[in-house]
Amino acid sequence: EPTAQTYKYESDITRLRSLVIHSLYSHKDVFLRELLSNANDALEKLRLTALTDREVMKSGEANVTIEVRLDEGGKTGQIVVRDTGIGMTKDELARNLGTIARSGTNEFLKKAEEGGGADGNLIGQFGLGFYSCFLVAPTVRVSSLPPTTSANPNPEQHTFVSTSSGDSFDIYLDPRGNTLGRGTEIVLEISEEEAEWLSVSRLKGLIDKHSQFATTFPMYIMERKTTKIPIPPPQSPEADGDPDELNDDVDKDEQTPKEEEFETKVEEEWVQVNDKAPIWMRDPKDVPEDEYRQFYKAVAKDQSAETLGWAHFKGDTGAGVSYRAIMYIPSKLPTDFWQKITSGINNVRLMVKRVFITDDLGEEYMPRWLSFLKVTVDADDLPLNVSRETLQTNKFISQLQRILIRKAIDLFSRLAGEDPTVYKEVSKLYGNALRIGMLESKKDKVKIAKLLRFESTRSDFTSLEEYVENRKEGQKQIYFMAGVGEQPKDLARSPFVEKLKARGYEVLLLNLPSDEPMMGALDNFMGMKTQDVSKKGLKYGDEDEDEAEKKELEAQKIAFAPLIEWLKKELKSDISDVILTNRLVTSPCTIVVDSYGWSANMAKIMSAQAD
Ligand code: ADP
Numbered sequence: 001e002p003t004a005q006t007y008k009y010e011s012d013i014t015r016l017r018s019l020v021i022h023s024l025y026s027h028k029d030v031f032l033r034e035l036l037s038n039a040n041d042a043l044e045k046l047r048l049t050a051l052t053d054r055e056v057m058k059s060g061e062a063n064v065t066i067e068v069r070l071d072e073g074g075k076t077g078q079i080v081v082r083d084t085g086i087g088m089t090k091d092e093l094a095r096n097l098g099t100i101a102r103s104g105t106n107e108f109l110k111k112a113e114e115g116g117g118a119d120g121n122l123i124g125q126f127g128l129g130f131y132s133c134f135l136v137a138p139t140v141r142v143s144s145l146p147p148t149t150s151a152n153p154n155p156e157q158h159t160f161v162s163t164s165s166g167d168s169f170d171i172y173l174d175p176r177g178n179t180l181g182r183g184t185e186i187v188l189e190i191s192e193e194e195a196e197w198l199s200v201s202r203l204k205g206l207i208d209k210h211s212q213f214a215t216t217f218p219m220y221i222m223e224r225k226t227t228k229i230p231i232p233p234p235q236s237p238e239a240d241g242d243p244d245e246l247n248d249d250v251d252k253d254e255q256t257p258k259e260e261e262f263e264t265k266v267e268e269e270w271v272q273v274n275d276k277a278p279i280w281m282r283d284p285k286d287v288p289e290d291e292y293r294q295f296y297k298a299v300a301k302d303q304s305a306e307t308l309g310w311a312h313f314k315g316d317t318g319a320g321v322s323y324r325a326i327m328y329i330p331s332k333l334p335t336d337f338w339q340k341i342t343s344g345i346n347n348v349r350l351m352v353k354r355v356f357i358t359d360d361l362g363e364e365y366m367p368r369w370l371s372f373l374k375v376t377v378d379a380d381d382l383p384l385n386v387s388r389e390t391l392q393t394n395k396f397i398s399q400l401q402r403i404l405i406r407k408a409i410d411l412f413s414r415l416a417g418e419d420p421t422v423y424k425e426v427s428k429l430y431g432n433a434l435r436i437g438m439l440e441s442k443k444d445k446v447k448i449a450k451l452l453r454f455e456s457t458r459s460d461f462t463s464l465e466e467y468v469e470n471r472k473e474g475q476k477q478i479y480f481m482a483g484v485g486e487q488p489k490d491l492a493r494s495p496f497v498e499k500l501k502a503r504g505y506e507v508l509l510l511n512l513p514s515d516e517p518m519m520g521a522l523d524n525f526m527g528m529k530t531q532d533v534s535k536k537g538l539k540y541g542d543e544d545e546d547e548a549e550k551k552e553l554e555a556q557k558i559a560f561a562p563l564i565e566w567l568k569k570e571l572k573s574d575i576s577d578v579i580l581t582n583r584l585v586t587s588p589c590t591i592v593v594d595s596y597g598w599s600a601n602m603a604k605i606m607s608a609q610a611d
C-alpha cells in the first residue's frame with residue numbers, strides 16, 4: 001500500500017456532494033457528459049499551454065485523445081475515462097477536486113436548495129461536474145500526470161481516491177510510476193445497483209445523447225469483439241514444408257476443420273465515437289434541424305437550452321482565409337444579459353482548423369448589442385498560435401465584426417419573414433438590444449430599425465416599413481407616443497393620441513426605455529421624420545385639404561385670444577408659451593414640451609437614473 005496523505009474535504013464540499021448526489025438522483029447519466037467535458041477542457045488547456053511552452057508536447061505522449069473503456073475491478077466492474085490533457089499536480093488534485101474556491105458555488109447552493117438543481121443542468125454551469133461521478137460510483141480514483149514544462153521539469157503521477165460518503169480523500173504518489181505518459185485517468189468503481197452502466201452500447205448511447213459535440217478531439221471507446229478462429233489442424237511431419245502443390249491440395253481436403261475445432265477469441269478495438277466532421281464543417285443541406293438543436297445545447301453547455309433560430313454560413317475573405325460559422329439566438333435571456341452588454345463580454349468561440357483558440361474575443365469582434373448571440377467560428381489558414389495581439393493585425397479577424405453584424409441582421413430579418421411567432425419572441429427578448437444597436441451603429445441604423453416591432457393604435461405587432469405603407473395620403477411624419485413602462489392601451493388613451501386616431505392616423509405606442517432616444521436618432525426613415533405626439537412640431541398631412549377646419553381655427557384664435565393672454569400672464573413663471581390647438585378631441589387642455597426639450601417621459605427616465 002502506498003503511503004497516502006489524507007485531506008479533509010472543505011465542509012461546503014461535503015454539503016455540495018450530497019446535494020449534487022440527491023438532486024440528480026434521476027439524472028445519473030450526466031456523469032459521463034461531465035467527465036468528457038472535463039477531458040475536453042484539459043486537452044484545450046494543453047493546446048493553449050503548448051502554444052507558449054514548446055516543452056509541453058515533448059513529454060512522451062504525442063496523442064491528444066479521450067478514451068473510455070470498461071474494465072474489471074471493484075465489485076462489479078469499472079468505467080475508465082482517460083485523456084492526455086493538461087493533467088494535475090498533487091496540489092492541483094487536492095485543490096481542484098477538494099475545495100470550492102470557485103465562483104458561483106454559493107449561487108449553486110442557493111438555487112439547488114430552492115429546488116432548481118433537480119434538472120441536471122445546474123452542475124455543469126456551476127463547475128461541479130466532477131462530483132456527478134459519485135452518482136454511480138461509491139469509489140472514484142483519479143490518477144494524473146501533468147506535462148513536462150519548464151516550470152515543472154520532473155512531473156510525477158499522483159492518484160486521488162475518494163468514496164462517495166466520506167468527508168475526506170487520499171492522495172498518494174502512484175506506485176505504478178508515470179504510466180499515463182501525460183493527462184488524467186478517472187476510474188469509477190461502479191456499484192452493484194448501478195451495474196447497468198457497465199455496457200459499451202449503453203455508454204455509446206450516452207455519448208450520442210449528451211456528448212456528440214462535446215469535443216473536437218478524437219474520442220474513442222473500447223469495443224470487445226468476439227470472433228471464432230479456426231484452430232489450425234495438426235500437420236503431419238511429411239506435409240510440413242512439402243513444396244509439392246498437388247500434395248497440399250489433397251491435405252486440405254482431408255483436413256477440413258470440424259465445428260469443435262474453432263476457438264473464441266476476444267479482441268479489443270478502439271472505435272472512434274466522434275468521427276463525423278463537426279457540424280459547422282458540413283454542408284447545411286446535410287444537417288438535420290435536430291442536429292442543429294443538439295449542437296446548440298452543447299454550445300450553451302445546458303441540456304435544456306433551446307434556440308429561436310440559427311445561421312450556418314461560410315465565407316472567404318478574398319485574402320485566402322476561409323471560414324465557417326454557426327450563430328444561434330438563445331430562447332432565453334441569459335441572467336447576465338445586461339452585464340454582458342455593459343462589459344462587452346460575448347459568446348464568440350474562435351477555432352482554427354477545428355482547434356479551439358479563444359472565447360475571449362472582445363467587443364472589437366462582436367458589438368455589445370449582439371453579445372447574447374452564441375457563435376462558433378472556425379477559420380482555416382490562420383496561424384495556430386494566434387495571440388490576441390496578432391489577432392488584431394490579421395485581415396480575417398479584423399473583418400470578423402462586420403461579418404458577424406451582417407449575418408446577425410440577415411438572421412433576424414429571415415426569422416421576421418419566415419416565422420412571425422418566433423419573431424414575436426425574438427422581439428420580446430431582444431427588442432431592447434436591437435434598439436441599443438440602432439443607437440450605437442450609424443452604419444446599420446436603418447437596417448436595424450427595420451427589424452424593430454411595435455404596438456400601435458392599429459396593430460399589436462408592426463414594423464416601421466408597415467407603418468410607412470399604411471400611412472395616410474400626405475402624411476410626412478411617423479407619429480409615436482412614448483411612456484416607459486406604460487401599457488400601450490393606456491398610452492392610446494392619452495389626449496395626444498386621440499385626435500390623431502380620430503383623424504385616421506396610426507400612432508406607435510412605445511414603452512421601452514430605449515424607445516425614445518431610438519426614435520430621436522432615427523431622423524429619417526424612408527423619407528419620413530419621426531414625431532413625438534407630445535411635443536411641438538406635429539403636422540397633419542391633410543392640413544391643407546381641411547380648409548374648413550383651418551378657417552374655424554382662425555376664428556377661434558380671435559375668440560380665445562383674451563383667455564390665452566390671461567393664462568400666459570398667470571402662469572408666466574411655469575411655462576414658456578400657451579397656444580391654441582386643434583389636436584385635442586375631448587380634453588380641454590394639455591401640457592406639452594417644446595420640441596427641443598425633454599418630453600415628460602424622457603424627464604422621467606433621467607430623474608430615475610439620477611436617483
Ligand atoms: P469545472 O469543469 O466546471 O471547472 P468540475 O467539477 O467538472 O468543474 O471540475 C473541477 C476542476 O477539476 C476543473 O476545473 C479542473 O481544474 C479539474 N479537472 C477535472 N477533470 C480534469 C481532467 N480530466 N484533467 C485536468 N483537470 C481536471
Ligand code: MG
Nearest residue numbers: 037038129130
Ligand atoms: Mg467540468
